Amino acid sequence: EPEVTQTPSHQVTQMGQEVILRCVPISNHLYFYWYRQILGQKVEFLVSFYNNEISEKSEIFDDQFSVERPDGSNFTLKIRSTKLEDSAMYFCASSVSQEKSSYEQYFGPGTRLTVT
């Protein structure tokens, strides 16, 4: 069964450094998302992406964040200058298969980001 994949599984970085989190969504999906979950808290929406542009973003997704689909398979989240409070699990998700008209979102295994 197709899955969303993410790399790396764990990223440790120093405050102020840039990080890029990578995702490969399910191949026939059209919408892509990033969510984050701070330890012990609920999953929070960051951004959605469709047709090569951002379709929706949350207050969390400020100028330090950007997303890109550099080729036909990858979807990336960049944090320009990381802060301690960016430490969280970052989940990529994808949805909307044209064939099945399904709007359910499927999540990747996540990247644990630790900012020191």
Added chain:
Amino acid sequence: RKEVEQDPGPFNVPEGATVAFNCTYSNSASQSFFWYRQDCRKEPKLLMSVYSSGNEDGRFTAQLNRASQYISLLIRDSKLSDSATYLCVVNWGGTASKLTFGTGTRLQVTL
């Protein structure tokens, strides 16, 4: 008022028991509803979508009450492997818009 509210639990039940989780949501314009399951430090996994007519998948039954803005999940004949956090999730922006998560209800099934 929280957008999606759940009892955090934990619910501790013996194997074979029936357990029910409830969830309320604040936005009456909500369009789609889901239950996800999350194991410790893992990704949310879709358990089932929730339809107005109610739906069942094996031991799991989900119900939606739009008038009361209330969603439920019933698990029959609990297994040890059902131990996880159950997330109530709502989409109110449109077909493919963002999901809004509850904080989750933790279930621990014991021998």
